[in-house]
Amino acid sequence: MKINTLIVDDEPLARKGLSLRLAEFDNINLLGECKNGLDAVALIPQLRPDLVFLDIQMPGLNGFQVINKLKELKQPIPIIIFVTAFDSYAIKAFDIHALDYVLKPVDEQRLRAAVAKVEQYLAMKNEGDNTHKLIRLVADFTGDDCEDILRKLAAGEKIQSPHYPDILAIKDGSEVTRVPVSDIHWVDAAGDYMCVHTSDQTHIMRRTMKELDQQLDPRKFVRVHRSAIVNISFVQKLVSHISGEYHLILSNGSELKVSRSHRDRVKEMINL
Structure with a gap:
């Protein structure tokens, strides 16, 4: 089964490097590339990819805001693998949401593990679960504090979900x-x-x-x-x-x- 895939990253070299790595996968069908979040929001509803490699920090719309915008537009949200230069310790904040990510520069073994997880999602038809996890991620980590979250990630600071009183x-x-x-x-x-x-x-x-x-x-x-x-x-x-x-x-x-x-x-x- 071919996995229709889109790359979203504002760095040309990062897009090129990832596309070359993905060309080695027989089950990946690369639909195209987007150089920013705005392009991604326009192209994802047209191409309907199964999988998007989504950079977190981009001008215009960051990765979180791309997901939020698709949700606002009532568009299906594909499986997302975050691509980021953030420190691996900081990005583990997302592990609680069972989302996957790869660090820049992309490690081949880590990339293969991420693609294998996507295969498992599709085989078990868990796209709905993945969407809900993404929505919870957006609810927890975006909104007015989105840029502050990105700043903390870039600084390697620990990210915690908002605390609500009991x-x-x-x-x-x-x-x-x-x-x-x-x-x-x-x-x-x-x-x-x-x-x-x-x-x-x-x-x-x-x-x-x-x-x-x-x-x-x-x-x-x-x-x-x-x-x-x-x-x-x-x-x-x-x-x-x-x-x-x-x-x-x-x-x-x-x-x-x-x-x-x-x-x-x-x-x-x-x-x-």
Whole structure:
């Protein structure tokens, strides 16, 4: 089986060197090369490669942002092997996501191991798993802090996933109630206040939706519309209606409407 492959790197010599190495593989069909992230975002949907060797640090769009942009455009995300000059110790931060990478200059043995892993992905039809791992990578390591992450990698600093509190402190007059985040079913806005719903109680707190959203782990909580956030752990069903609307049914029987703008993210989270 031929693996349709694309190289994305802003360094001409790096692209040339990798293409020569890949020419030695009978199962690799090199579709082409991209000199930057913008070209990659344009070409990947056209060529639909099985595999992309993606440089992390590039002008315009870096490797992480290429993945994020494809996701925003609702394009299929191919299997990604990161190509990087970052220190091997620093890049091991990605091992927790089961993603592969090769260091510059590319070592032949490491390259063969990476291609073998791709063969295994394709043989087991795990493309969906690979996509979800990439999406989690983007959720953990990109966004406003993306450039800072790249700076730390370049400096060989240790990368850690963002920390989210286990307890939400809710002040009510002279009292402060400590609510375990894992007990929160959903949160909705009521004017200038947030209603935090647990299994047996609703707590009221004065905080904006944006502030609260930043405190909750995006791998566990998802925005279902502009004024509600749901804990995926308590979602029992996603129901589609004849009208085209979607509703979430929670384990306690509560039903929440999913807005059109958040529908894809909700589906994605439920299928993780």
